[in-house]
Amino acid sequence: MALTPPSERIWWRQPIAKVELIWIIVAFTWGLIMFFMMIYWHGAGKQNLSNEAYQIKPQAFAQKAQAMIDEYQVREESGFPVVRPPPGSDVYLIARLWQWWPILEFEKDQSYRLHLSSMDWQHGFSLQPVNINLQVHPGYDMVVTIKPDVAGEYGVLCNEFCGIGHHNMVGKIYVVE
């Protein structure tokens, strides 16, 4: 038994039972399918992360975001600027203790290059109720091209623990027709 040395001294010469062999083949094949599924999705699927990212100083990122806000702010809401950048443009979303800054307004079915970076600790970009979740680091500018395909009002929650105000860190994204 498994608690004693194998009774057959030359255990590695023992034949393998057919049922176990079949299972190994099935499981191995399934592993290959799952492996190639990820590669396949990079070609055929519409939801993939780009590998585009840059190192950036928090102040530099904040300046870019401020420039965008100055140029495209359309109104204010609860103290947050609401920004409506043109389709296809670079859009900056600042994560900081404990805000997503500013509020963004997108047009449905248009693409935007969304830049995410943190001013301080790590944060978690959690777009709800779509449920897209990305990690946001200080010092890294992550670029994701998004194409909102349903109009509505979305919440941006923080799902990386960032201290005592973590649960109040809520931002907003509007998608309009």
Added chain:
Amino acid sequence: MGKLFDYRTCPTTGLRVDRAAEKLIKANAVVAIVFLAIGGLFGLLVALTRWPAVHFLPADWFYLALTAHGLDVLLVWIIFFEMAILYFASAILLNSRLAGPKWAWTGFGLMLVGALTTNVAVLQGGSSVMFTSYVPMMAEPHFYLGIILFAVGALIGCGVFFGTLVIAKRDKTYEGSIPLVTFGALTAAIIAVFTIASGAIILIPTLLWSVGLVSHIDPLIYKTIWWAMGHSSQQINVAAHVAVWYAIAAMTFGAKPLSEKISRMAFLMYILFLQLASAHHLLAEPGLSSEWKIFNTSYAMYLAVLGSMIHGLSVPGAIEAAQRSRGLTKGMFEWLRKAPWGNPAFAGMFTSLVFFGFIGGISGVVMGTEQINLIMHNTLYVPGHFHGTVVAGTTLAFMAITYLLVPLIFRRELMMKKLATWQPYVFGIGVAGISVFMMGAGTLGVARRHWDMTFADAVLPFDFPAAAYLMMGLNGIFACMAALGGVMFVVIIVGSVFFGKKLADDEQPTYPEVPPEAAAVSHYGSSDTLKIPGTVFLVSIFFVAFVLYYFVNWKYLSEVWPLS
């Protein structure tokens, strides 16, 4: 033979039991269970806070309790218990003396001091940084120092284990190859060395950073290396609890692996591939290429998953073969129906096997798929998954074998047998509920490590659907059930260890039943004697569930906003 070391002869197995090893097993197991009780209590407080109708703790205490919960159960309880398993699988199973008991006690002392230091740091309130302590969020220096001391102690324990293997081989205390269970423990110990080395590489600079000697720690590098420790340490658990499954199957049925070769190869795959899983935590991260993510997250084409799937057939298959050879051959499932479901060791082991596979295993592979991770990363789906692996899998398996350790190593008769019969079910079903409902809440977007899903104090409002609240309520209820199961376990074991009837050195324990030298399958590997239709059926159900669930999640992914 002269008396080389102080030992007694086990009346059940006839093996010599090194009293020094025995004392160390006892000490490690007892401390482990104390931390399980403390960490479990913190876990209950967390679950009661996340139950929206109860919302028990204030925010600062919630984050403190969550940090302590992760630390005490995920790290301290499990590693202390694994030390007990390492000493058991080496000195006891190999009929040998333990190498350097003084070293083993030094390691034990360091682990204890380390665990207490970090607990103090957390309870002082300045280190509510979660178990992962992601930089640039900073904890007090003694938070990191405690973990480092703990890891050094564990490393010494691994060294004692390796040394014991060498001594046993040199003294020829056994014939042929080491037993499969010892092989599994060896796997765990090798992975542990890798794990601890990774931990040292990242935590020592972080400690220096916290006292001001290092100016900057890159958050992405921190995460990458931290998870080479954090995830690999979970692979120590997998290797250890699979070894425990084999051990319990052997102790309660005399079950013999279907094939030594295959089972050992499956353990070897853990050593070779499991460490790549650091990538599971980096799939939604900037700055890492898709090629890197795909190769690593899949453990190089799912070879470590293959290892687990092999054990998933081999363990129940060995039990079925043993039962059938004993005459329980009617239909597909007589062997399983007539299994000793009232024996907590078997009941715990089998529920651990089923829940680990169906809940923890499948969800882990799905969540670890590069793109699917986007709809799960850092939601409650993540703790849902790992409560399925680490609690329903590892903790339940460790509880199960404790029922055998009490009579065999502690030499005490188990008390409260009726309660013990129920314990694995209460705990197991409670944990399964926790896992499933957290995963449910996660798919609805509820964040992990989050105090208030109503966002009552947030400037901008957000409302989760009612279903999410229902999930969190159910999670709370099942957490209470799991906590009850945990209390039952602690009461039974602590009661038995301190107040149970002492067994004389030559007295056979009567409970849980350990069979007479069981008539196991006589020739494994031979397809003539080996018919395990029941196991094949169960494994087929597992496989179908796996495939369906996997593709359902691709479907979910395809419905979210296009990203590129």
